[in-house]
Amino acid sequence: MAEVINAQLANGLSCELPANSPLAKLLKSQRTWVGPDAKARQRILNNAKSVAIVGASPNPARSSFFVGTYLLSSSDYRVYFVNPNADEILGEKVYPDLASLPEVPDIVDVFRKASDIPAVIDEVVAIGASTVWVQLGIYNEEAARYGEEKGLTVVMDRCIKVEHARFHGGLHLLGFDTGVISAKKQHR
Numbered sequence: 394m395a396e397v398i399n400a401q402l403a404n405g406l407s408c409e410l411p412a413n414s415p416l417a418k419l420l421k422s423q424r425t426w427v428g429p430d431a432k433a434r435q436r437i438l439n440n441a442k443s444v445a446i447v448g449a450s451p452n453p454a455r456s457s458f459f460v461g462t463y464l465l466s467s468s469d470y471r472v473y474f475v476n477p478n479a480d481e482i483l484g485e486k487v488y489p490d491l492a493s494l495p496e497v498p499d500i501v502d503v504f505r506k507a508s509d510i511p512a513v514i515d516e517v518v519a520i521g522a523s524t525v526w527v528q529l530g531i532y533n534e535e536a537a538r539y540g541e542e543k544g545l546t547v548v549m550d551r552c553i554k555v556e557h558a559r560f561h562g563g564l565h566l567l568g569f570d571t572g573v574i575s576a577k578k579q580h581r
Contacts, residue, residue: 448504
């Protein structure tokens with residue numbers, strides 16, 4: 394007998410399908426997990442005092458380096474870099490893992506491949522952090538659901554730099570600070 398899966402549809406209904414059917418493969422490839430909306434993401438960023446960047450790179454060409462630069466220069470967050478293969482990034486000490494940090498970060502920002510996310514979630518849960526933020530371009534729906542089952546707030550496939558700039562008046566069309574001074578009240 395062919396394996397059957399219970400496919401969850403976008404409208405909330407579910408149905409049984411042969412696991413090897415084209416429709417089952419299509420439904421499995423579609424995203425059904427959504428995550429926090431814009432107002433919830435803004436609250437997460439506004440309430441946070443510290444961010445740990447897992448998978449931080451000392452290479453200036455890597456997006457984690459750019460995000461670290463932005464967070465250090467354009468936010469009030471205490472920023473921690475986590476990478477077992479580096480000692481210093483942007484003049485800051487680098488920690489080998491989350492358990493080595495001097496405090497439990499409010500947000501753990503993850504720059505690791507999608508298949509690594511469940512292990513990172515286990516580390517986040519083990520240290521008692523409450524939010525895991527998985528960077529833009531990285532998506533693992535099963536890991537997101539797993540994180541939520543473990544009690545975490547999960548943000549996935551979103552850039553913390555872009556979101557922070559968006560909510561704090563520093564977002565230009567290309568995602569860079571425009572340098573424009575505005576009288577508009579900043580929401581912090």
